[in-house]
Amino acid sequence: MTFKQPSHEAAIRVTAMPADANAYGDIFGGWLFSLMDSGAALTAARKAKGRAVTIAIDGMQFHEPVKVGDEVSVYCEIERFGRSSMLIDVEAWRRQRHNEEAVKVTEAKFTFVAIDDDGNPRPVEN
Numbered sequence: 586m587t588f589k590q591p592s593h594e595a596a597i598r599v600t601a602m603p604a605d606a607n608a609y610g611d612i613f614g615g616w617l618f619s620l621m622d623s624g625a626a627l628t629a630a631r632k633a634k635g636r637a638v639t640i641a642i643d644g645m646q647f648h649e650p651v652k653v654g655d656e657v658s659v660y661c662e663i664e665r666f667g668r669s670s671m672l673i674d675v676e677a678w679r680r681q682r683h684n685e686e687a688v689k690v691t692e693a694k695f696t697f698v699a700i701d702d703d704g705n706p707r708p709v710e711n
Contacts, residue, residue: 588648588689590678595658596624601679603653612651617677617691618642624659625673625695632663632671633699633709640670645693655679658687666711670698 597620605616622639629637651657658678665672673695678687699709 588676590687590689591660591662591676593660593662596627596661597659599657600682601651601653601655601657606653610653612653612655612657614647617651617657618645618693620657621659621675621677621691621693622695624661625675625697628661628663628673629671629695629697629699632711633697633707635699635707636701637671637697637699639695640698641696643694643696645691647691649679649688649690651677651679651690652681654682656682657690664694666709669700669706669708670696671709671711672696 601612606612660676662674663671664674675695676692677690679690680687699707701707
């Protein structure tokens with residue numbers, strides 16, 4: 586499958602390290618998931634101008650493996666707003682250390698809710 590890399594700036598960019606991999610050098614799906622959740626959280630907090638929390642993740646699909654040494658870039662785009670929530674489209678792309686070509690490795694939809702200091706939902710301006 587061929588995908589078009591997002592043209593906007595990555596929310597997060599990290600190099601996959603040996604501690605993030607199994608004995609075969611493949612990066613753990615949980616590590617990649619955590620990176621995607623962190624990128625989406627940064628996007629949500631910026632838009633909410635404050636605290637926002639993950640309440641759902643839909644449709645996570647793994648397309649390609651990530652190996653130790655790969656640069657992983659997470660791209661986030663707010664797809665839809667509710668009163669206090671936002672649906673964020675998240676894609677993770679990998680680029681081998683000495684290569685220019687990026688390949689999409691996974692994608693998912695993350696739903697975040699803006700909350701106040703007491704943990705109650707609060708409105709988000711869209």
